[in-house]
Amino acid sequence: METLMAYVVGVMFAAAVYMMLRRSIVKLVIGLMLLSNAANLLIFTVAGMKQGAPPLIPEGAEAPATAVADPLPQALILTAIVIAFGVLAFSVVLIHRAYEVVGTDDLDQMKDTDT
């Protein structure tokens, strides 16, 4: 399962970078979305995947009896998803405004500030 996920994450990163290198700003934002999701999946995978072992401590005990899944990566991912959501919402508005102001969705035309 971990091997499969590793390939999935790799393909997602590759797809994200490919989309970001296209000229359209819409594809750029799609690339950013894929990128943040790929990073989240990566955390999920490298922290170790475990099936059917929720991190529950039996009543009266102070530590779980057997090895359980690590809940921390999921907390990290949850935080990262919320942050990514906010940032992506901003980027969608940004490209909309940029399209209105600049009048094109082609990144190659947005060269005024380059040197």
Add this chain to the structure above:
Amino acid sequence: MSLAALPILVPLAAGALSVAFWRSVAAQRAIALAGTLILLFVSILLMQQVHSEGFVVLHMGGWQAPLGITLAVDMLGAIMVLLTGITGLAIALFSLGDTPERHEKFGYYPLMHLLLAGVAGSFVTGDIFNLYVWFEVMLIASFALLTLGGERAQMEGAIKYVTLNLFSSAIFLSAVGILYGLVGTLNMADIAQKLGQVEDTGMVNVVAVMFMVAFGIKASAFPLFFWLPASYHTPLVGVSALFAGLLTKVGVYSLFRMFTVVFDHDVAYTHTILLWVAALTMLSGVLGAAAQFEFRRILSFHIISQIGYMILGLALYTPLAIIGGVFYIMHHIIVKTTLFLVSGVTYRLTGTHELSELGGFYRERPMLSVLFLIPAFSLAGMPPLSGFFAKLIVIRAGIEAEAWTVTAVALLVGLLTLYSMVKIWAEVFWKARPEAEDGVQRPEPRTEGLVWMYVAITGLAACTIFIGLNGQPIYNLAEVAAEQLMQPQGYIDAVLEGRP
């Protein structure tokens, strides 16, 4: 009582309060001034506490490290927070005079406070994931500040800025994930301790380089700096001064933190990369500046070349070199902010940033000329200003480490920096102001609020003279910071003390 959380709480509270007074610009201005003043006061208190106790550690929610999120301030963190306080106050003062009302009405001050909270949070946290969160707080505030106003250049600059910074965040997050997979902890001190036991050193190097790339983009190191000159000259001058002073330095700070305390297992590999990055950053930045003829673009490229000096201090990795790097950060934040603010005054009086259209300021505003000369000479490294000592320490460390090539590059870049500063001086201040074309009457410059701008610039210029004249005490502070970084055991013990 531990003061570690206050540098975050004060700007956050000020920001929330400004949002509460959304309709009253006057109230927001008062809060901006009061909030940054309190931040400066708190940062001085924190500096005193760190100076007397060595480390200030606060376990959030009472959860002992490494279980909870820990705020840990050492001397480097305290210095950075103090500089945040100084810069924040200067920018608030400058903004009172320069921010147009339509920006103030759309949340300029709350965003400024949020940015300061993110910056201060990055400096005080001792938890790697928490660092990521503060980075994002800082980024989202900077995105909004960058695009406030919505002009064409701002939109184009913002797209590049947003894309590359989000890319850097994704790499940072992935590196945090892999690191957690390796050591099973997020507390920096705990990571530092457990990283030595990891057998797969190849994997550790991969993670180290991922962090290097992520922070390298934030710090605008070669070859990852292209977002900076494309965006920093587009927003309001106060905003670009705030960015120039603090944002890239958060990246540099993170490099200093990670590549001394955490990744010191394979210095020959990681710090050699950093050494060449430093040399090329210095060189490409200063050459880029030489080709520019717009005030803020020249200054933007100089940020890059100066970042090179700081990374050089880290890369040489001797106690003296780290002292030099820390000293350089202190000097640079103040001087760079001052120079951007000066460009704000010239813009205000003429309405342009183009060197060819500026001129005659030495005749019209001799006071402003002096206020430009002080930070400009300091940036170029003239004694007795702060830049001289900063460069002296770094270059001396380079000679002692016998890193001849990078030392030669550093000296050459100092000379080219002087060239750029003289170019600005000759074009903006010395030459006569070019006549307006076809007898078009120039609009009368707006002078209201100019006094606030002068107060901010004068205060910062006084700071650079102060650092220059008090080289020894400042050097001692940097020395303490370097000692703590080079011997991370003290930091580790202070954070993990009382662990179960």
